Amino acid sequence: MKPTDIKDPEYFHKVVDCQYACPAHTPVPEYIRLIAAERYDDAYMINWESNVFPGVLGRTCDRPCEPACRRGRVEEEPVAICRLKRVAADNKGDVKNRMPQGPFSSNGKKIALIGGGPASLTVARDLAPLGYEIDLYDEWNKGGGMMRTQIPAFRLPEEVLDEEVNYVLDLGIHTHFNHYVESMKNMLTKDYDAIFVGTGAPKGRDLKLPGRESADAHIHIGIEWLAGVAFEHISKVGKKVIVLGGGNTAMDCCRTSRRIGGQDVRVVVRSPFKDMKASPWEIEDAQREDIPILNNMPPKEFVVENGKLKGVLFGHVRAEYDDNGKRKLIPTGEPDTFIEADDVIIAIGQDNAFPWIEKDIGIDFGKWDIPVVDRDTFQSTLPKVFFGGDAAFGPENVITAVAHGHAAAVSIDLYCQNKNLKDRPDPMTNLISQKMGIHEWMYDSGVVDDLRYAVPHEEKKLSLSDRKIEVELGFDKALGFKEAQRCLNCDVQTVFNTSRCIECDACMDVCPTSCITFTNNGEESDLRSRLMAPANDTSQDLYISDILPTERIMVKDENVCLHCGLCAERCPTAAWDMQQFFYNVTKASSGCLVAE
Amino acid sequence: MSFHKPTFAHPELPINKVGYRKKDYEGVISTLCAGCGHDSISASIVQACYEIDLEPHKLAKMSGIGCSSKTPAYFLSNSHGFNSVHGRMPSVTTGANLANKDLTYLGVSGDGDSASIGMGQFVHVARRNLNMTYILMNNGCYGLTKGQDSATADLGSISKSGSENPFQGIDLVGLALELGASFVARSFSGDKSQLVPLIKAALAHPGFAFIDVISPCVTFNNNKGSTKSYDYVRQHIEATSEFDFVPKEQPIKVEYSEGTGKSVTLFDGSTIYLDKLSNNWDPTDRYSAINRIQEGKKKGEIVTGLLYINPESQELHKLLNTVDTPLNKLTEKDLYPGDGILDRINDTFR
Ligand SMILES: Cc1cc2nc3c(=O)[nH]c(=O)nc-3n(C[C@H](O)[C@H](O)[C@H](O)COP(=O)(O)OP(=O)(O)OC[C@H]3O[C@@H](n4cnc5c(N)ncnc54)[C@H](O)[C@@H]3O)c2cc1C
Ligand SMILES: Cc1ncc(C[n+]2csc(CCOP(=O)(O)OP(=O)(O)O)c2C)c(N)n1
Ligand code: SF4
Ligand code: SF4
Ligand code: SF4
Ligand SMILES: [Mg+2]
Numbered sequence A: 001m002k003p004t005d006i007k008d009p010e011y012f013h014k015v016v017d018c019q020y021a022c023p024a025h026t027p028v029p030e031y032i033r034l035i036a037a038e039r040y041d042d043a044y045m046i047n048w049e050s051n052v053f054p055g056v057l058g059r060t061c062d063r064p065c066e067p068a069c070r071r072g073r074v075e076e077e078p079v080a081i082c083r084l085k086r087v088a089a090d091n092k093g094d095v096k097n098r099m100p101q102g103p104f105s106s107n108g109k110k111i112a113l114i115g116g117g118p119a120s121l122t123v124a125r126d127l128a129p130l131g132y133e134i135d136l137y138d139e140w141n142k143g144g145g146m147m148r149t150q151i152p153a154f155r156l157p158e159e160v161l162d163e164e165v166n167y168v169l170d171l172g173i174h175t176h177f178n179h180y181v182e183s184m185k186n187m188l189t190k191d192y193d194a195i196f197v198g199t200g201a202p203k204g205r206d207l208k209l210p211g212r213e214s215a216d217a218h219i220h221i222g223i224e225w226l227a228g229v230a231f232e233h234i235s236k237v238g239k240k241v242i243v244l245g246g247g248n249t250a251m252d253c254c255r256t257s258r259r260i261g262g263q264d265v266r267v268v269v270r271s272p273f274k275d276m277k278a279s280p281w282e283i284e285d286a287q288r289e290d291i292p293i294l295n296n297m298p299p300k301e302f303v304v305e306n307g308k309l310k311g312v313l314f315g316h317v318r319a320e321y322d323d324n325g326k327r328k329l330i331p332t333g334e335p336d337t338f339i340e341a342d343d344v345i346i347a348i349g350q351d352n353a354f355p356w357i358e359k360d361i362g363i364d365f366g367k368w369d370i371p372v373v374d375r376d377t378f379q380s381t382l383p384k385v386f387f388g389g390d391a392a393f394g395p396e397n398v399i400t401a402v403a404h405g406h407a408a409a410v411s412i413d414l415y416c417q418n419k420n421l422k423d424r425p426d427p428m429t430n431l432i433s434q435k436m437g438i439h440e441w442m443y444d445s446g447v448v449d450d451l452r453y454a455v456p457h458e459e460k461k462l463s464l465s466d467r468k469i470e471v472e473l474g475f476d477k478a479l480g481f482k483e484a485q486r487c488l489n490c491d492v493q494t495v496f497n498t499s500r501c502i503e504c505d506a507c508m509d510v511c512p513t514s515c516i517t518f519t520n521n522g523e524e525s526d527l528r529s530r531l532m533a534p535a536n537d538t539s540q541d542l543y544i545s546d547i548l549p550t551e552r553i554m555v556k557d558e559n560v561c562l563h564c565g566l567c568a569e570r571c572p573t574a575a576w577d578m579q580q581f582f583y584n585v586t587k588a589s590s591g592c593l594v595a596e
Numbered sequence B: 001m002s003f004h005k006p007t008f009a010h011p012e013l014p015i016n017k018v019g020y021r022k023k024d025y026e027g028v029i030s031t032l033c034a035g036c037g038h039d040s041i042s043a044s045i046v047q048a049c050y051e052i053d054l055e056p057h058k059l060a061k062m063s064g065i066g067c068s069s070k071t072p073a074y075f076l077s078n079s080h081g082f083n084s085v086h087g088r089m090p091s092v093t094t095g096a097n098l099a100n101k102d103l104t105y106l107g108v109s110g111d112g113d114s115a116s117i118g119m120g121q122f123v124h125v126a127r128r129n130l131n132m133t134y135i136l137m138n139n140g141c142y143g144l145t146k147g148q149d150s151a152t153a154d155l156g157s158i159s160k161s162g163s164e165n166p167f168q169g170i171d172l173v174g175l176a177l178e179l180g181a182s183f184v185a186r187s188f189s190g191d192k193s194q195l196v197p198l199i200k201a202a203l204a205h206p207g208f209a210f211i212d213v214i215s216p217c218v219t220f221n222n223n224k225g226s227t228k229s230y231d232y233v234r235q236h237i238e239a240t241s242e243f244d245f246v247p248k249e250q251p252i253k254v255e256y257s258e259g260t261g262k263s264v265t266l267f268d269g270s271t272i273y274l275d276k277l278s279n280n281w282d283p284t285d286r287y288s289a290i291n292r293i294q295e296g297k298k299k300g301e302i303v304t305g306l307l308y309i310n311p312e313s314q315e316l317h318k319l320l321n322t323v324d325t326p327l328n329k330l331t332e333k334d335l336y337p338g339d340g341i342l343d344r345i346n347d348t349f350r
Helices: A009-015 A017-021 A028-036 A040-051 A054-060 A081-091 A118-130 A158-169 A184-188 A222-230 A248-259 A280-288 A398-416 A460-465 A477-485 A506-510 A524-528 A566-570 B037-051 B067-074 B089-099 B111-115 B119-127 B172-179 B192-204 B230-236 B286-298 B316-320 B339-349
Strands: A110-114 A133-137 A174-176 A194-197 A219-221 A240-244 A264-268 A299-305 A308-314 A317-321 A327-331 A337-340 A343-346 A385-387 A428-433 A435-437 A492-496 A516-519 A542-544 A553-557 A576-584 B059-063 B080-083 B104-110 B132-138 B183-188 B208-214 B237-239 B241-246 B261-265 B271-276 B302-309
Touching: A009 A017, A009 A428, A009 A576, A017 A028, A028 A040, A028 A081, A028 A477, A040 A054, A040 A081, A054 A081, A054 A158, A054 A398, A081 A477, A110 A118, A118 A133, A118 A158, A118 A194, A118 A398, A184 A194, A194 A398, A219 A222, A222 A248, A222 A343, A240 A248, A240 A308, A248 A264, A248 A280, A248 A343, A248 A460, A308 A343, A385 A398, A492 A553, A506 A516, A506 A566, A506 B037, A524 A542, A566 A576, B037 B067, B037 B132, B037 B192, B037 B208, B059 B067, B059 B089, B067 B080, B067 B104, B067 B132, B080 B089, B089 B104, B089 B119, B089 B132, B089 B316, B104 B111, B111 B119, B111 B132, B111 B172, B119 B172, B119 B208, B132 B192, B172 B183, B172 B208, B172 B286, B172 B302, B183 B192, B192 B208, B192 B241, B192 B302, B230 B237, B237 B241, B241 B302, B271 B302, B286 B302
Parallel strands: A110 A133, A110 A194, A133 A174, A194 A385, A219 A343, A240 A264, A240 A343, B059 B080, B059 B104, B104 B132, B132 B208, B183 B208, B237 B302
Antiparallel strands: A299 A308, A308 A337, A317 A327, A428 A576, A492 A576, A516 A553, A542 A553, B183 B302, B241 B271, B261 B271
């Protein structure tokens, strides 16, 4: 194999598994260390830079970082990355003075953001300080999009959301709330240099079964119903509730029902439990609130008597999977089951919908009413129109919407300067030696054995009594510190200097997880078979040195490196050094400042 | 400085026949100087014991005093151990072995520990063919006491402070051969591919198995002009053979060329394979081994590999014709068969 080019910013970036997996590439280990050091403001600001909504995400993020966390590969569970973010948000002081301070001198460009969710707000955050004049339109009376209309208050208190939405709006954004944009054609006639569409995927799927129409008064579409509850148009539900669907929306619907009158609330999914789309922790939370989840039961009919909903009739199936893992649901022949219900909530998915975008203005749409959007630039087929968030490629989550927002802001900034959108500025990276003394590091290199700490919860009876009482109490400072110490500091890289190595093998001998091997070079698959420990995860890179004096090479399997620094401590010549790698994803504000 | 090794191991470490991972053969984190050759030897011991499926509690690690003699703390934490006084490892091992021959004995020592204060002990343990593996961690100096020249320092070798050694160095390999040792080898801490199979063979060998391992002291004897530095050893090393050790019941995968190959089957059914790189030398012939070493010395080579093995080795218990039961397991009943029998024996002398 060829020697590894560690100058390529993506090489070390990939070693920081959590940061790499985070759509917005939040510098996770850096903020975790700051939390351990009780530097909550700094930890918050690192997050705010990257993901704009640390307080929101520290409670609600889908956390793609956690399954990626290296700790999950060497012990049972990953670091509680998401809930640590909340520790920073909960304990910070006044951080507003550390954010860009307006008024910003105008650069003469004006842009419109349609939709006030996380995608649009991120574009606003990145572009306002560069002097753009920004108009934001949303149909509701406040910003936040689905973070406000969908995520229930018992998971995300309104004050937390308001605070973080306002940090953005206070950058001098002109808001047009209670303003549903009816026509894109009309928008295009205004004097905007660019338009960003962040309108989400606002259409909840319906279920056309017998009885649907006649029982309409007691059958609700999940996302509409949740928005109704959030805006207090709905304050009650029947005692017996059935929620149809197995995703996170279903979990929010059943848990909300438990708080506004539902006593006998059940979730019914048509396929096996293990195929449910909801995050495991959301399922757990629902079960903890005494909500049974019945599986393998497709609904057949809304049973109506005297014009009134009586309940739902379900069939029974079992799942079979073919060789490609494709699932088929096969009726078992068991008799149908009738479950009584006062209300039924349908939470079986959402779709994009753009009834307000005229089809003849140059914005092309593909399958399922999804616009044709460039994956890198977020530009539509009409050059001045950009899409991001759920509106771009279908429903995802908040952190993805934020990542789209950053990228779209870069594009808009380039577009407004007549630059090539594909010519994107590099991320900002930095590599700093952590050496402090002979064997002392600037980071806490010890590896603790502690298992993952659980986040304390509010007492159940109390939390079920009011939908605004937050269920999770968050880690306090002491627990936060302990959990933070579990982080392996994967951003502190092992950097090898071939010319210094005297091939004493000390590093190979000391490595607790057998990452390092000195051996003869070969093809990757051959090399992988000859290392000190199995190296079967090909998604994890091998770090390859230049040829050493004995004709061998140093090979390090990055997979389960604990970043403990022992290799560097045991190296007599400092051929290994521990260096902190900082990676800051390209943003409009950092990468391509507009002419002063 | 870290004094604790993380407890986490690679999650997919293979398990050997007796149910252990290599990690289970490790010791606590080393406090020797970073880069010390002795640490590589410790790692080779770990590797060898794991590979021959030795149960850690069936091994006793024995040592004297010195950096080298500290290493038993850094391997096989779950084995027995005895850290004796300076130079006295051989006699303590002899006592232990006589008491309980069921354990495998692995002694480690330094060149100071063996060739100076412990020379008398070394000589006798070799000639008695005690069933043990004796690893000499040879760095040509007294590492622990800050690097004074030892008795194995070569004539003319330059110390870190710049002085030239005016004395002839003792070659314990030559001495062991003279004394009738039944397994004699030399290796280099920086060559695990040779050292690990040598240790495996030595542990299987019934009798005194001596391995002189050149093991650079990075701190006091790795300077220019030293004949025990990493660079010097790498430039002058001359392997006598490609070497492999195959324990009983493990498939043989060595291939060697016609004429140069040699295999030696040990008492327990395991096999040593040698693909000789030197002519005029037969590893089962003591005198050809002595000649080969002298020849190398003349050319300034450091001759390594398994230099001599006596396939018919009779270890001390055989020579003394002791009973099969380890002596420490003999009960009063075994040792005192009763007045009747005693009288009968006495009668035979009347
Ligand atoms: C029940 C539920 C729970 C969820 N929970 C989580 C969670 O815990 N964690 C997580 O990460 N994600 C969660 N999500 C997903 C997340 O809310 C979305 O992925 C995210 O908000 C998408 O952001 P966005 O900026 O693309 O648009 P949105 O947040 O959808 O915002 C779009 C806004 O535009 C408005 N709008 C639409 N059309 C127009 C128009 N023509 N004119 C004016 N305004 C318009 C909409 O009303 C809305 O306010 C959840 C989703 C649902 C449905
Ligand atoms: C009886 C006695 N005499 C002297 C010493 C001092 N002493 C400690 S270690 C050592 C020499 C060790 O050299 P070596 O055996 O080569 O071990 P190394 O440290 O080089 O590995 C000496 C002389 C001692 N500990 N005990
Ligand atoms: S251990 Fe820490 S740095 Fe490493 S992947 Fe997990 S959270 Fe990230
Ligand atoms: S930091 Fe070095 S010693 Fe520690 S696990 Fe990684 S490679 Fe091994
Ligand atoms: S410890 Fe240092 S000098 Fe020794 S082999 Fe490793 S990198 Fe090379
Ligand atoms: Mg010594």
